[in-house]
Amino acid sequence: xxxxxxxxxxxxxxxxxxxxxxxxxxxxxxxxxxxxxxxxxxxxxxxxxxxxxxxxxxxxxxxxxxxxxxxxxxxxxxxxxxxxxxxxxxxxxxxxxxxxxxxxxxxxxxxxxxxxxxxxxxxxxxxxxxxxxxxxxxxxxxxxxxxxxxxxxxxxxxxxxxxxxxxxxxxxxxxxxxxxxxxxxxxxxxxxxxxxxxxxxxxxxxxxxxxxxxxxxxxxxxxxxxxxxxxxxxxxxxxxxxxxxxxxxxxxxxxxxxxxxxxxxxxxxxxxxxxxxxxxxxxxxxxxxxxxxxxxxxxxxxxxxxxxxxxxxxxxxxxxxxxxxxxxxxxxxxxxxxxxxxxxxxxxxxxxxxxxxxxxxxxxxxxxxxxxxxxxxxxxxxxxxxxxxxxxxxxxxxxxxxxxxxxxxxxxxx
Numbered sequence: 001x002x003x004x005x006x007x008x009x010x011x012x013x014x015x016x017x018x019x020x021x022x023x024x025x026x027x028x029x030x031x032x033x034x035x036x037x038x039x040x041x042x043x044x045x046x047x048x049x050x051x052x053x054x055x056x057x058x059x060x061x062x063x064x065x066x067x068x069x070x071x072x073x074x075x076x077x078x079x080x081x082x083x084x085x086x087x088x089x090x091x092x093x094x095x096x097x098x099x100x101x102x103x104x105x106x107x108x109x110x111x112x113x114x115x116x117x118x119x120x121x122x123x124x125x126x127x128x129x130x131x132x133x134x135x136x137x138x139x140x141x142x143x144x145x146x147x148x149x150x151x152x153x154x155x156x157x158x159x160x161x162x163x164x165x166x167x168x169x170x171x172x173x174x175x176x177x178x179x180x181x182x183x184x185x186x187x188x189x190x191x192x193x194x195x196x197x198x199x200x201x202x203x204x205x206x207x208x209x210x211x212x213x214x215x216x217x218x219x220x221x222x223x224x225x226x227x228x229x230x231x232x233x234x235x236x237x238x239x240x241x242x243x244x245x246x247x248x249x250x251x252x253x254x255x256x257x258x259x260x261x262x263x264x265x266x267x268x269x270x271x272x273x274x275x276x277x278x279x280x281x282x283x284x285x286x287x288x289x290x291x292x293x294x295x296x297x298x299x300x301x302x303x304x305x306x307x308x309x310x311x312x313x314x315x316x317x318x319x320x321x322x323x324x325x326x327x328x329x330x331x332x333x334x335x336x337x338x339x340x341x342x343x344x345x346x347x348x349x350x351x352x353x354x355x356x357x358x359x360x361x362x363x364x365x366x367x368x369x370x371x372x373x374x375x376x377x378x379x380x381x382x383x384x385x386x387x388x389x390x391x392x393x394x395x396x397x398x399x400x401x402x403x404x405x406x407x408x409x410x411x412x413x414x
Contacts, residue, residue: 032413033355033372035379036090036395037082038402041066043094044078045406047397049111049168050329050384051082055118058083059090059395059409062108062122066406067097069106076106076127079120079138079145082409090409095120095145096138098127104147105134110168110214111384115175120145123165123179130154132163135177135187135194150194153181161185161196166268167214178223180212184241184250199223199241199248204230207250208237213330214270215241218277224253226266226281231255235264235286238271238279238302238310253279253310254302261288263298263314269330269385272339278303279310280339282327289319291345296325299339299358299366315339315366316358321346323370324354330385331358334392340371340414342382342396347373352380352401355394355412372412376401379408 036059039045044063051061059082069076076098082090098106106127112120120138128134132154138145153163162181169179169187177187184200202208210229217223223241231237232255240251256264263283272280279302286295296318302310318325324343331341339358347354352374359367374380380401387395394412402408 033378034411035402035408036411037092037409038404039063039066039406039408040402040404041406042068042075043092044080045075046399047080047407047409048109048383048399050396051387051409052112052114053387053389053395054081054114060095060112060114060120061397061409062110062112063407064107064109064125067094069097069099071098071100071106076100077108077124079108079112079122096147098124100127103127103129103134103149103152105136105149107133109166110179112168113171115171121150121171121177122168123181125164125166128152130159130163132159133165133181135165135169135179150177151187151196160201161198166211167270170215170217172217172221178215178217180215180225182210182212184212184215184223184225184248200250202227202230207231207252208239210236211268213266213268213281216270216273218273224271224273224279226271228265228268233257236266236283238266238281254312256283257286258312261286261295261314261317262312263287263300264295267328267330269328269341272331272333272385274333274337280315280333281330282341284326284328287314287317289317289325291318291320291325296320297327297343299327299331299341313364316368318343318346322348322354322373323368324356324373328383329396332386332388332394334388338414339366340386340388340394342386344381344383348375350374350376350380352376353382353398355382355386355396357414371414374398374401376405377403379410380405 045066051059067078079096105124129152135151165181208227208230213226235256238254264286267282287298299316324346331339355372379398381399
């Protein structure tokens with residue numbers, strides 16, 4: 001935490017220097033990289049979870065700070081929309097600003113999802129009735145978006161229903177919501193409103209602990225995610241929540257570190273499936289190379305075996321320097337099987353992170369390519385999984401960088 005705090009302070013200071021010197025914000029940007037929006041406080045600060053693409057072609061996301069709510073200097077966070085204009089620019093609208101003194105939650109770190117009716121769902125890491133966050137729904141009505149709190153965390157004794165969720169939610173075909181809040185939960189909708197059911201409590205060394213990633217669903221309705229700590233070796237896990245006739249059972253698929261040079265501390269971004277049922281993700285630390293006294297991080301693949309066990313393969317070991325290190329986001333896959341992701345550090349002289357591509361080759365070899373090195377003014381510290389559109393364009397956000405160091409939303413065409 002201290003390393004990240006010092007890094008963020010350095011990046012903000014560097015941004016001010018670059019602006020003062022009058023340097024071009026795109027001096028080192030790749031030709032196909034474009035900043036769609038630079039945040040500036042009241043319109044949001046720090047888009048940790050990137051963006052999603054709506055059926056209308058607009059981009060939607062959250063910021064952990066900013067807005068017009070009252071939470072101190074940087075306010076309580078927002079839900080925003082970016083709309084493409086005829087001239088190629090994008091226009092931002094704040095759909096909702098969170099408030100510290102209300103029950104609607106504050107400081108959303110996780111991303112959003114849509115339902116079939118066009119309503120948005122997400123979580124906040126704080127605020128709400130018990131100051132431990134909420135699950136919320138935003139419904140468009142008469143040109144405005146109305147928030148409804150579906151669940152206030154910490155409503156039960158000892159917060160046994162979870163709290164401080166740092167990931168968003170997902171929805172199954174029946175309209176049930178699933179997420180993590182230092183446990184795995186389900187929200188189901190009935191005549192009496194929304195009801196939370198805890199599917200699994202983590203128990204540190206036995207099956208995982210710490211913060212959890214967002215979840216993904218397979219075709220059978222089973223859930224997959226990661227924990228940042230706990231497991232057999234205390235360095236995090238990959239797990240499956242299997243629905244067996246209505247009873248949910250947790251199974252660990254991998255304990256970090258299972259072998260020398262294995263990754264440590266899985267990233268907060270959700271895992272990714274390929275068409276063969278393999279899982280892909282990243283670890284923030286660990287691996288074969290050292291950065292600042294810890295491993296620089298990895299990209300890994302988990303392959304299911306006929307015996308029910310999963311085999312891990314390290315696809316790439318990050319390293320110090322210009323190629324990037326410390327990935328806090330996961331990866332996404334295009335139709336050709338290429339993986340795309342970001343790192344928090346490395347790259348240009350400001351160590352603001354990179355956007356990278358991993359391409360599969362013969363005999364299981366993968367080729368790593370840096371697509372963009374962030375330079376502060378065009379973004380710094382990218383966070384959240386990237387989003388792919390149907391043309392292969394990538395969209396994401398950075399926590400810092402931009403004109404006022406409050407973060408940006410970007411597009412990259414590989």
